[in-house]
Amino acid sequence: xxxxxxxxxxxxxxxxxxxxxxxxxxxxxxxxxxxxxxxxxxxxxxxxxxxxxxxxxxxxxxxxxxxxxxxxxxxxxxxxxxxxxxxxxxxxx
Numbered sequence: 001x002x003x004x005x006x007x008x009x010x011x012x013x014x015x016x017x018x019x020x021x022x023x024x025x026x027x028x029x030x031x032x033x034x035x036x037x038x039x040x041x042x043x044x045x046x047x048x049x050x051x052x053x054x055x056x057x058x059x060x061x062x063x064x065x066x067x068x069x070x071x072x073x074x075x076x077x078x079x080x081x082x083x084x085x086x087x088x089x090x091x092x093x
Contacts, residue, residue: 008061011054018047 022043025035035043 005061008054008057011050011057015047015050015054018043018050022047 022040025033025043026040028034029037029040
């Protein structure tokens with residue numbers, strides 16, 4: 001789990017750095033700057049893919065943790081309900 005968390009953090013840092021570079025280049029291209037419009041558009045597409053995969057990785061990490069927690073709670077509730085069923089059947093006898 002720690003390896004997945006490190007990968008997610010590195011991907012987020014990469015996405016933030018790429019976003020800062022894109023904002024700077026977009027500003028430069030509006031002012032008469034360095035990159036052609038096609039290069040800026042391509043960079044935004046790459047940023048979009050990076051952000052998408054970063055969010056997907058984060059959601060998978062959250063989903064795994066959430067599934068484990070839900071299964072633990074489900075087991076506790078199931079044992080509690082079965083205890084009540086066993087307790088009720090003893091009273092009816």
